[in-house]
Amino acid sequence: MRLKVVELEMQSASLGYNHRPVLQDINFKALPRELVGLIGPNGSGKSTIIKALSRVIQPLSGRILLDGKDMTKIPRQELARLVGVVPQMPLLPSAFTALEIVLMGRNPHLGLLQSESQHDWAIARQAMTKTDTHTLASRRVNELSGGEIQCLLIARVLVQETSVILLDEPTANLDIGRQVEILDLIKKLCVENNLTVLAALHDLNLAAQYCNRLLLINEGRIHAEGTPSEVITNRNVREVYGAGNCVYAHPINGLPTVLLSTSQNKSIQIL
Amino acid sequence: MSFNPVANEPIGAYFSGRRTRLFSILGLSVALVAIVLLATSVGSVHIPILTTFSVLVAKLPLVDIAQTWQGTVETIVLEIRLPRVILAGLVGAALATAGATYQGLFRNPLADPYLIGVAQGASLGAVIGFLLPITWHNLGFSIIPLLAFIGALVATAVVYGLARVGKTVPVTTLILAGVALGALLGSIVSYLIISSGEKMHGIVFWLMGSFSLSQWSEVGIVLPYVATGTVVIIILARMLNVMQLDEEQAQQLGVNVERLKLILLAAATLITAASVSFVGTIGFVGIITPHAVRLIWGADHRFLLPLSVLAGAIFMILADLVARTVLAPTEIPIGVITAICGAPFFLYLLRRRKKAIF
Numbered sequence: 001m002r003l004k005v006v007e008l009e010m011q012s013a014s015l016g017y018n019h020r021p022v023l024q025d026i027n028f029k030a031l032p033r034e035l036v037g038l039i040g041p042n043g044s045g046k047s048t049i050i051k052a053l054s055r056v057i058q059p060l061s062g063r064i065l066l067d068g069k070d071m072t073k074i075p076r077q078e079l080a081r082l083v084g085v086v087p088q089m090p091l092l093p094s095a096f097t098a099l100e101i102v103l104m105g106r107n108p109h110l111g112l113l114q115s116e117s118q119h120d121w122a123i124a125r126q127a128m129t130k131t132d133t134h135t136l137a138s139r140r141v142n143e144l145s146g147g148e149i150q151c152l153l154i155a156r157v158l159v160q161e162t163s164v165i166l167l168d169e170p171t172a173n174l175d176i177g178r179q180v181e182i183l184d185l186i187k188k189l190c191v192e193n194n195l196t197v198l199a200a201l202h203d204l205n206l207a208a209q210y211c212n213r214l215l216l217i218n219e220g221r222i223h224a225e226g227t228p229s230e231v232i233t234n235r236n237v238r239e240v241y242g243a244g245n246c247v248y249a250h251p252i253n254g255l256p257t258v259l260l261s262t263s264q265n266k267s268i269q270i271l
Numbered sequence: 272m273s274f275n276p277v278a279n280e281p282i283g284a285y286f287s288g289r290r291t292r293l294f295s296i297l298g299l300s301v302a303l304v305a306i307v308l309l310a311t312s313v314g315s316v317h318i319p320i321l322t323t324f325s326v327l328v329a330k331l332p333l334v335d336i337a338q339t340w341q342g343t344v345e346t347i348v349l350e351i352r353l354p355r356v357i358l359a360g361l362v363g364a365a366l367a368t369a370g371a372t373y374q375g376l377f378r379n380p381l382a383d384p385y386l387i388g389v390a391q392g393a394s395l396g397a398v399i400g401f402l403l404p405i406t407w408h409n410l411g412f413s414i415i416p417l418l419a420f421i422g423a424l425v426a427t428a429v430v431y432g433l434a435r436v437g438k439t440v441p442v443t444t445l446i447l448a449g450v451a452l453g454a455l456l457g458s459i460v461s462y463l464i465i466s467s468g469e470k471m472h473g474i475v476f477w478l479m480g481s482f483s484l485s486q487w488s489e490v491g492i493v494l495p496y497v498a499t500g501t502v503v504i505i506i507l508a509r510m511l512n513v514m515q516l517d518e519e520q521a522q523q524l525g526v527n528v529e530r531l532k533l534i535l536l537a538a539a540t541l542i543t544a545a546s547v548s549f550v551g552t553i554g555f556v557g558i559i560t561p562h563a564v565r566l567i568w569g570a571d572h573r574f575l576l577p578l579s580v581l582a583g584a585i586f587m588i589l590a591d592l593v594a595r596t597v598l599a600p601t602e603i604p605i606g607v608i609t610a611i612c613g614a615p616f617f618l619y620l621l622r623r624r625k626k627a628i629f
Contacts, residue, residue, distance in 0.1 A: 054523045080525030087523070093378070093515035095570035100512075107513050108525030112506060115573065160524070 005032045005194045006067050006082055006163035008053065013062030015045065015052045021060055022048050023220050030196050030213075032163070035187055037211035038200040039231075041241060044217045046200035047088065050166045053198065054085045066164070080108035084162035086153045088169045088200075094142035098152050101141055102128060105159030120159075127158035130185060146173035154182060158189070165190075167199040171206060179203075183210045208232050208255045216240060232256035292574040299581035306585050307360065310592045311352045315599055316344075323348055355485040356588055358493065362482075362546040363556055363587025365497045367579040369539040370557030371564075372504050375511045375572055376535050377442045383558035384543040387449030387536075388426035390552040391456035393544060394478055396422025397551075398463045401474050415477070416489075416548040423544035426456060431536065439529055479604035480551035482591050489549045496545035500538040501580060507535060508572040515570070555609040556583055556590075559617045566620045586613065 008030040016022040023045040030036045038046045051057045052064060055071055064071040066082060074082070084105070092101060105127075106120045116124075128134040131151045136144060144152065150173045157165055167186070171179040187210055190197045201207040207214055208228035216224040216231050218240045224231045233256070238244040243260060250257045312323045322340050326348045329336040338345075369384035377386070385391075399422075400415035430452050434445040464474055504511075510531050513521050518528045547553075560583045561575065568574055590608040597603060 051519070056519050056522050076522065076527045077525040080523060083523075085520075085523040087520055090520055091517045093570065095565065096512075096515065100571065101516075104513050104516065104524055107509065110509065115509070 004082070004163050006196055007031055007065075008164055008196050008198070009065040009068075010049075010052075010059075011063045011065065013052065013059040013064060015048050015057065016060055017048075017057065019060065021220065023217070026062070026222060028215055028222065028225065030164075030198055032194040032196050033191055034212045035190050035197045035199065035210060037207040037214045037228075038198060038217060039202075039204060039207050039214055040217035040223070045220065046217060047168055049217075050085065050168050050198070050200060053164075053166055054083055055079060077108050080160065080162070082162055083164040083166065084157040084160040086150075086157050086165070086167040086170050088172060089146075090153070092141045092149065094140060096141060097137065098133060098139050098141060098144065098148075099124065099128070099137040101152060102133075102137075102155045102159055105156040108160065123161070124155075124159050127155040130158065131155040132181075147175065147178055150174055151178070151182065154185070163194075164196045164198070167197070169200055169202055171201070171203065179206060186210075204232055204237075204256075204258045208257065209250075209253075228255055232258065288569070289574075292568050292571075292578070295568060296574070296577050296581065299578060299585065303360070303581055303585050303588075306588050307356055310356045310359075310588050311348055313592060313596060314347070314352060316347055318344055318348060327353075350487075354487045354490050355482050355591070358485040358490050358550065359482050359587045359591040360584035361490065361493050361497050362550050362553065363560075363583040363585070363590075364501065364580045365493075365542040365546040365583070366553065366557035367560035367564075367583025367586075368501050368504055368576060369543045371561035371572070371576055371579045372511070372535055372539040374558075374561055375514065375575075376532060376539075377446060378515060379442075379446070380562065381558070382446075383554075384539065385453075385552060385554075385557070387445060387540075388430045388452050388456065389423045389540055389543045390547065391453040391460065392426025393419040393423040393547045394460045394552060395426070395456050395463075396420070397477055397548075398460050398467070398474055401470050401477070402463060402467060416492075420544050420548040423547060424540065426452060427536070427540045427544075440532060442532075476604070477551045480553035480606045481594075481602065481604060482550055483595070483602055485549075493545050493549060497542045500542035500545075501576075503538045504535060505573075505576045505580075507531065508576050511535065511572040511576075550605075552606075553587075553609060554606050555613050556587055559613050560586055563617055563620055 010026050010028055013026045014021045014024045015026065026049070038049060040046055048057070052059055055076070058072065066074065071079065102124050103116055103120065106116055106123070109120070110116065125134065128137060131154050133148065133151045133155050136148060136152065141149065141152070150170065154170065165186070170182060170186070174182060183206060186197060186199070189195055199211070201211075211228060213226065214228055214231040215222055216236055223240055224236050232247055234245055234247045237247055237258065246258050246260050247256050248259055249255070308320055308323055308327075311327075312318045312320045322344065325336055326340060326345055328334055329338070330349070366384050370382070373382040373384060373386055374380060396418035397415050400413075400418040403414065430445065430448045431440060433448040433452070434440050436444065464471055467474055510526050513524050513526050514528070514531065516524070521528050543557075561579050564575055564578045564582050568578055586609070590612060591605055593612065594603045594605045594608045
């Protein structure tokens with residue numbers, strides 16, 4: 001699989017719904033072979049950034065560039081060959097099987113009158129083996145657990161063969177074993193295939209372990225940007241999350257690790 | 272590359288599932304031809320199926336069969352029964368296709384071809400046609416189908432316009448606008464019927480639907496709409512599959528959601544409008560046929576749509592056959608038959624298969 005290498009850039013973008021901005025003046029760049037983490041409290045706009053980068057919503061102002069090209073000028077189908085998304089807890093039609101859902105990832109590659117070929121099936125089979133979902137192939141999606149569906153969606157985005165992958169809370173429904181498995185897989189694909197990967201992550205510890213760079217979003221703006229050690233600091237965590245003095249160095253690799261306990265969290269008043 | 276057998280097995284099953292469904296399309300096509308022959312043979316004058324077959328084949332180009340049948344038999348087959356059977360097949364196919372399209376587009380199992388105002392628009396147009404003081408038959412054509420067709424298209428266009436928010440048309444708004452406008456038009460129709468005096472019987476009979484006045488000229492008018500619309504919809508079947516996800520995911524998988532909605536709505540509305548204009552608003556076929564097909568063959572629209580075309584045609588031809596023969600010479604309204612015969616069959620399917628169908 002040889003993919004085009006794509007650079008992703010937001011230039012002073014203002015994003016929101018119904019003309020009301022949720023995020024303002026967002027500037028960042030994501031490069032190939034880089035796993036960029038979007039972190040921030042609930043409702044800070046992580047999903048909004050993912051929606052804008054996949055053109056589900058248009059920026060209210062500013063520009064989004066794919067390899068320097070304005071994203072609004074790229075036809076929808078071509079865009080879906082460049083940017084793939086793993087949505088958070090999406091609606092899946094229960095009458096379809098897991099394999100049929102995964103094969104939908106081939107849609108942007110097929111012409112109007114084309115049907116999936118042996119080639120497309122081979123790609124789907126490979127992706128399902130990688131994500132450990134091949135045994136689910138003939139099951140209907142309403143019989144699957146949240147974690148299984150999450151893995152299925154990752155298989156679907158692999159089948160889409162895009163240069164950019166956007167993930168919205170990819171580990172939200174997974175047990176800790178699966179969390180590590182899936183993020184390992186994403187990291188490996190990112191490096192091997194020169195993918196540009198942007199993941200909204202709730203878990204600061206996983207974000208610190210896996211991401212090359214983090215964007216900490218708060219109150220409609222980028223609060224901090226940089227390596228995990230630069231972003232996950234006691235000061236930033238206190239300013240954004242209101243939880244103080246809880247960042248420690250990981251005992252093995254020294255990356256920032258957040259450990260919470262009620263006694264350390266001075267901002268929570270126990271009545 | 273090597274795959275373990277566990278990984279191979281379900282995908283092999285997927286392949287064979289596709290083959291089965293292709294054979295089903297073939298099988299239903301053969302069944303349709305057989306049922307056309309049967310329905311053309313049965314009636315007040317019974318004609319042996321072989322004779323019907325010969326009469327029809329003799330009409331094909333490059334075929335030379337010595338005529339062993341009476342001229343009246345040929346007239347009954349070619350001028351009276353066949354146009355009626357073909358029109359019934361066309362309308363059944365159109366309603367089933369439109370129903371499957373609306374159900375898919377709205378992701379709503381309760382959707383039928385009349386969901387967004389087509390039926391009420393057509394009814395209002397037809398009723399106005401009935402009440403006009405002029406007899407248009409003098410002109411060589413009836414104004415009623417034309418007004419019904421215009422009414423159906425205008426009503427749907429108004430619903431679409433009302434549901435529009437900026438550049439998007441949310442499907443829930445579309446359904447609500449359709450239901451509301453439908454209720455408004457329906458009440459106007461009711462009022463007009465009440466005050467229609469001696470024309471009431473004709474209007475009510477039209478509204479219940481009938482193929483009793485079918486002619487080749489009507490087939491000629493309905494066919495181009497139904498054929499074009501159905502082909503357009505079947506071509507977009509894979510996109511309609513992707514639309515079964517939410518619209519956000521469909522966009523992220525390369526579907527131009529708003530454009531697809533507009534094309535599918537236009538095509539489904541056109542084939543429904545063309546059908547109801549001549550034969551009235553026949554219920555039940557449009558909502559139940561796609562569900563029955565889904566229960567038997569699955570939810571993939573690439574098979575669901577062509578199978579619905581065939582199943583809808585077969586169902587409607589059989590229903591019309593029952594409607595015109597059971598109480599002959601009295602005809603039973605076709606809508607009564609579609610429900611009486613279709614509902615038990617559908618309930619049987621529903622009980623037999625317990626897995627999710629939608």
